[in-house]
Amino acid sequence: MSFFKSMNISSSGLAAQRERMNILSTNLANAQATRGGPDGGPYRRQDVVFQAKPMGNKFEDLITGANGSHLNKVKVTDIHVDKSAPRMVFDPGHPDANKEGYVAMPNVQVMAEMVNMIAATRSFEANATAMEDAKQMAMKALEIGR
Amino acid sequence: MSSFIGGIFNGADKVQMVSLDQRHKRGEIISSNIANAETPGFRAQGYAFEEQLQALTNTGKGLAMNVSHPKHMKNALTNADGMLKPDIYVRPTEDISHDGNTVDMDEEMARMAQNQILFRSAVELLNRKVGVLKYAINGGR
Numbered sequence: 363m364s365f366f367k368s369m370n371i372s373s374s375g376l377a378a379q380r381e382r383m384n385i386l387s388t389n390l391a392n393a394q395a396t397r398g399g400p401d402g403g404p405y406r407r408q409d410v411v412f413q414a415k416p417m418g419n420k421f422e423d424l425i426t427g428a429n430g431s432h433l434n435k436v437k438v439t440d441i442h443v444d445k446s447a448p449r450m451v452f453d454p455g456h457p458d459a460n461k462e463g464y465v466a467m468p469n470v471q472v473m474a475e476m477v478n479m480i481a482a483t484r485s486f487e488a489n490a491t492a493m494e495d496a497k498q499m500a501m502k503a504l505e506i507g508r
Numbered sequence: 509m510s511s512f513i514g515g516i517f518n519g520a521d522k523v524q525m526v527s528l529d530q531r532h533k534r535g536e537i538i539s540s541n542i543a544n545a546e547t548p549g550f551r552a553q554g555y556a557f558e559e560q561l562q563a564l565t566n567t568g569k570g571l572a573m574n575v576s577h578p579k580h581m582k583n584a585l586t587n588a589d590g591m592l593k594p595d596i597y598v599r600p601t602e603d604i605s606h607d608g609n610t611v612d613m614d615e616e617m618a619r620m621a622q623n624q625i626l627f628r629s630a631v632e633l634l635n636r637k638v639g640v641l642k643y644a645i646n647g648g649r
Contacts, residue, residue: 364532365532367536368532368535368536368538368539368540369539371536371539371540371543372539372542372543374543375539375542375543375544375545378543411548412544412546412547412548413547414544414547414550417540432537432540432553432596433536433537433539433540434540434543434544434547434550435540435543436543436544436547481546484613485545485546488542488545488613488616488617489542489543491617491620492538492539492542492543492620493539495535495620495621495623495624496535496539498624499531499532499535499624499627502627502628502631503528503532503631505631505635506631506634506635506638507634507635507638508635
């Protein structure tokens with residue numbers, strides 16, 4: 363059904379932003395986690411990578427991979443681990459402190475995560491509005507001839 | 509479409525019908541732009557059909573000229589299926605963000621609102637037409 367195409371696109375946007383929000387929550391929740399990172403050290407912040415996915419509308423397009431349409435869904439294709447250096451905090455009493463008394467804290471910047479979270483929310487809202495718009499168009503079309 | 513129906517629904521109504529279809533497709537392009545507003549390297553797309561529609565209505569040959577074979581004669585302004593051939597293009601812009609994305613969210617939202625209003629007005633015009641027909645069918649009651 364052609365009328366559901368734009369809703370499908372918007373829902374892919376909603377799903378992608380929701381996934382981004384999950385990753386941002388993970389970052390915030392683990393902002394103080396000094397263990398359990400990818401190399402056993404402190405947690406490393408993660409980020410989503412979005413990719414435009416052309417929507418093939420014909421069966422052949424899906425098989426040949428041809429870009430049968432100009433419409434693009436969005437998909438989270440990768441979750442990138444930020445390799446930047448951990449934040450060193452002086453806290454000699456901490457069980458994970460090194461010989462100099464410094465603790466390697468996650469490279470999560472709470473402010474940056476909050477800003478990303480606002481951006482994700484706004485993007486989510488924009489997709490929700492686009493979906494509402496498509497729905498209203500479909501509902502209005504049902505009124506033709508009434 | 510039989511000549512009877514063709515007589516009731518004249519060229520002006522067909523313009524509205526094609527316009528409904530095209531506005532719906534423009535809505536899809538806008539949704540695609542909004543969904544990819546944060547995809548690195550994504551270029552915002554535009555969808556132009558007004559000029560093509562106007563050119564078609566000016567030819568006086570009518571809108572839909574359906575063909576079922578590639579060698580059939582067809583209107584240069586329509587696709588093989590007799591539908592209007594819109595222009596889908598990468599929208600030229602001066603401001604490209606640091607990740608190569610050119611989607612301007614405000615612009616897309618404005619375009620979406622405009623598209624919605626014009627869609628509704630096309631529905632409204634068709635409804636008025638149907639209202640007139642109903643009035644005639646009921647003998648003016």
